[in-house]
Amino acid sequence: MKTIAFKLIGFFVLLFSSTIFAADGPVTYAENVVNAVPGTPAVSIPVKVTGFTDIGKFILTLTFDTTKVRYVASMPNPGLVGMTVVYSKPVGNTKGKLVLSWTSASNVSLLDESVLADLTFSYVTGTGILSWTYTFGSECNYWRRVGASLTLLNIDPKYVFLKNGGISNRGAPITYAPNLTPSGPGALPVAITVSNFTNISGISLMLEFDPLIITYQNTFVKNPAFGGNFQVGVSNGTGGRQLITIGWYGSSTSLANGATLCTLNFIYNGASGTTSLLDWIDNIGSCEYADGSGSVLIDLPHTDYFANGSIIAPLVAADFSADKLFPLKDETVQFTDLSTGGANSWSWSFDPSDVVYVGGTSSTSQNPQVKFSGGGLYSVSLNVQNNYSSDIEVKTNYLRVGTAGLWTGITSSDWTDISNWDNYLVPDGSIDVIIPSFALYWPVFDGDLIIGFHCNNLTLSGPTSYMTVTGDLSIP
Numbered sequence: 001m002k003t004i005a006f007k008l009i010g011f012f013v014l015l016f017s018s019t020i021f022a023a024d025g026p027v028t029y030a031e032n033v034v035n036a037v038p039g040t041p042a043v044s045i046p047v048k049v050t051g052f053t054d055i056g057k058f059i060l061t062l063t064f065d066t067t068k069v070r071y072v073a074s075m076p077n078p079g080l081v082g083m084t085v086v087y088s089k090p091v092g093n094t095k096g097k098l099v100l101s102w103t104s105a106s107n108v109s110l111l112d113e114s115v116l117a118d119l120t121f122s123y124v125t126g127t128g129i130l131s132w133t134y135t136f137g138s139e140c141n142y143w144r145r146v147g148a149s150l151t152l153l154n155i156d157p158k159y160v161f162l163k164n165g166g167i168s169n170r171g172a173p174i175t176y177a178p179n180l181t182p183s184g185p186g187a188l189p190v191a192i193t194v195s196n197f198t199n200i201s202g203i204s205l206m207l208e209f210d211p212l213i214i215t216y217q218n219t220f221v222k223n224p225a226f227g228g229n230f231q232v233g234v235s236n237g238t239g240g241r242q243l244i245t246i247g248w249y250g251s252s253t254s255l256a257n258g259a260t261l262c263t264l265n266f267i268y269n270g271a272s273g274t275t276s277l278l279d280w281i282d283n284i285g286s287c288e289y290a291d292g293s294g295s296v297l298i299d300l301p302h303t304d305y306f307a308n309g310s311i312i313a314p315l316v317a318a319d320f321s322a323d324k325l326f327p328l329k330d331e332t333v334q335f336t337d338l339s340t341g342g343a344n345s346w347s348w349s350f351d352p353s354d355v356v357y358v359g360g361t362s363s364t365s366q367n368p369q370v371k372f373s374g375g376g377l378y379s380v381s382l383n384v385q386n387n388y389s390s391d392i393e394v395k396t397n398y399l400r401v402g403t404a405g406l407w408t409g410i411t412s413s414d415w416t417d418i419s420n421w422d423n424y425l426v427p428d429g430s431i432d433v434i435i436p437s438f439a440l441y442w443p444v445f446d447g448d449l450i451i452g453f454h455c456n457n458l459t460l461s462g463p464t465s466y467m468t469v470t471g472d473l474s475i476p
Helices: 002-015
Strands: 027-030 043-050 055-064 069-076 084-088 096-108 114-123 127-132 141-146 149-152 165-168 174-176 186-195 200-209 214-222 231-236 242-253 259-268 275-280 288-291 309-312 320-322 333-337 345-351 355-358 369-372 376-385 390-401 432-435 457-460
Touching (some): 027 127, 055 114, 069 096, 242 259, 320 376, 333 376, 345 369
Parallel strands (some): 432 457
Antiparallel strands (some): 055 127, 055 141, 084 096, 127 165, 186 259, 200 288, 231 242, 320 333, 333 369
């Protein structure tokens, strides 16, 4: 895995380049083939670009190991007149090299995903990485014509603008960071899992997180399949975030799909926010796997091989139920909190508000007991909170309080006025009606009253109770 370390060193050197550029250049990438059969004589690798706008010149250098892949031919984009692809054979231990170059008297633009050149290789064995090379005399650059001059365009950091490709009979393992919702502050193990982990001899991974939300405890548990060279470190990342670096090399090792690579031990606090993303940082050499022969495996596009995760604060969701939906006045109703997400604060309210909390409960109890003084429809609201979020559930007209069919006559003598009935509901043919021995107003039914249609039964409950029917009283 020393090769990976050298790549990282080269990356950091580039970050401190003091060259001043006119603007950003295109993004260039070679395709990846990960299902090639060894001995295949012709594998097509398109070199594509995005952001190729007003370009007057480019020189791009692609290197590869000729023991893994061998150059066969190329077909430049016919719209780039005069473009050349020059192949240099390896000398000694150096790699084979292709230089794609083009210069125009005027700027040219191409649509995104346009092919600069279609390269053909024969596939020998293993993993043949096609690497854009810009050191040791090699060059990868774009220029734009400004008047009679060519102005160099920025393509730093190189790993953002130059995407390597390759040919192999397999891709790298797929690495997963988890999506976790802690129940609250405290210890938080974060398990990194993998699939397609077959005959691997080297690992280099980098995971970025927010230390204000989760704090790495500098302890981890590795899969017992790995030897003593397994290491995990922490360093500063970007924008106040931190980086976990996971590294290992050893004899060829395989793991079952879904196996845990290692478990990183964090403390979750969440005090300064609710979520910490767990992002795999792939700047060429920072996230790579090597196979049993030491060849770095293809892992592009990045999102196909590295699944980001997150630590998300538990979001509370309010809900509740009542043991009676049609209680009588002054009958105790038990409310039960059904909220999820670890609520630790409750606030109940009712509309109308003429309720009495009983059984030692209050409006801030988790499961209050309530009596209703008035009749009719009541809406119920529950506002819940945990350490990170709040939520409210409102159930409109959730309960109907009072005795069905009991005349109160508190408003007028009008039979059809709902406020004259104990549960604020004018009876229908299914309801037994009771006219009590006392009422502020006695009922007047305007028209014909039909028993079985306007009420199920009609009872005058005392010698003083009475009602008026202006039409006929029909008793089937």
